[in-house]
Amino acid sequence: xxxxxxxxxxxxxxxxxxxxxxxxxxxxxxxxxxxxxxxxxxxxxxxxxxxxxxxxxxxxxxxxxxxxxxxxxxxxxxxxxxxxxxxxxxxxxxxxxxxxxxxxxxxxxxxxxxx
Amino acid sequence: xxxxxxxxxxxxxxxxxxxxxxxxxxxxxxxxxxxxxxxxxxxxxxxxxxxxxxxxxxxxxxxxxxxxxxxxxxxxxxxxxxxxxxxxxxxxxxxxxxxxxxxxxxxxxxx
Numbered sequence: 001x002x003x004x005x006x007x008x009x010x011x012x013x014x015x016x017x018x019x020x021x022x023x024x025x026x027x028x029x030x031x032x033x034x035x036x037x038x039x040x041x042x043x044x045x046x047x048x049x050x051x052x053x054x055x056x057x058x059x060x061x062x063x064x065x066x067x068x069x070x071x072x073x074x075x076x077x078x079x080x081x082x083x084x085x086x087x088x089x090x091x092x093x094x095x096x097x098x099x100x101x102x103x104x105x106x107x108x109x110x111x112x113x114x115x
Numbered sequence: 116x117x118x119x120x121x122x123x124x125x126x127x128x129x130x131x132x133x134x135x136x137x138x139x140x141x142x143x144x145x146x147x148x149x150x151x152x153x154x155x156x157x158x159x160x161x162x163x164x165x166x167x168x169x170x171x172x173x174x175x176x177x178x179x180x181x182x183x184x185x186x187x188x189x190x191x192x193x194x195x196x197x198x199x200x201x202x203x204x205x206x207x208x209x210x211x212x213x214x215x216x217x218x219x220x221x222x223x224x225x226x
Contacts, residue, residue: 004158031212042119042204042216043159050212058213059116090158103149104214106158 003027004107006091011112013085021076021110023091030096032074033104036060037088046089049074050096078112085114117142119207121217129225134192136220138205141186145209148188150179153202153219163190195224 004025013019025032031050035043045058049068063082068074074093078085088111092104118141128134140148146167151159165172165179165188172179176195181188188207192199202221206214 006158040124040218042121042218043214044216045213048212092158102147103161103164105161106151108158109156111156 004091004093004105006089006107006110008110009108011110013112013114015114016080017114018080019078019085019112019114021078021089021091021112023074023076023107025072025074025091025093025107027093027095027105028071029093029105030071031094032068033092033094034058034064034066034074034076035090035092037090037109043090046076078114085112087112117145117207117209117213117215119205119215119217121205121220123220124218125221125223127223127225128195130195130197132195134190134195134199134222134224136190136203136205136222137187138189138207138217139185139187140207140215142207142209143183143186145186145207147208148179148181149206149214150177150190151204151206153204155201159204192222195222197224197226200224 007022033048034046047066049055065077090109091107094104121138149164152162153159176193178191202219205217208214
């Protein structure tokens with residue numbers, strides 16, 4: 001099956017610990033994204049990557065880091081510097097269609113709880 | 116940057132009735148407007164989208180309309196069914212890569 005996988009579905013961490021969320025896609029999409037979703041709010045962009053070995057900060061990048069060493073993988077690290085890390089994290093990918101907007105497809109999400 | 120506002124935040128409809136969700140955007144350069152459906156505990160699913168060169172698009176029971184002059188677009192669901200109950204998000208983009216999302220509408224279809 002083609003798609004986007006995120007693991008784990010639920011993640012629990014103690015305050016002060018870094019944690020890495022996995023995102024893998026086998027859709028051969030060039031671009032990948034990380035969003036954060038809080039109750040009653042829309043999705044907010046954390047980081048995005050258009051090609052391998054390149055990524056840009058989104059609207060709320062502070063306290064997060066990413067890497068894009070492979071086309072199919074875009075892991076997100078939530079560092080201890082993120083003041084309010086408990087949230088639902090969503091990964092997305094989209095095909096590269098130069099010169100026109102294109103669709104983003106989402107994974108199932110990881111719910112992170114930090115206590 | 117782009118600012119997308121979505122109304123209403125909650126919507127309850129009787130099964131078989133229609134549901135309408137409206138969004139406004141601020142950037143007149145925006146040219147792509149997708150709608151997503153999110154069920155509880157799952158990721159959003161793209162259900163329909165519209166581009167700025169089209170005024171209306173329909174797919175079975177769902178339709179989207181776009182008014183570029185007024186900078187607003189709407190999602191219409193006809194003959195609602197219990198499985199339409201979910202959170203719906205609108206979004207807009209002008210630069211191909213970054214989607215700006217509305218805050219979401221929780222739709223409840225009453226049997």
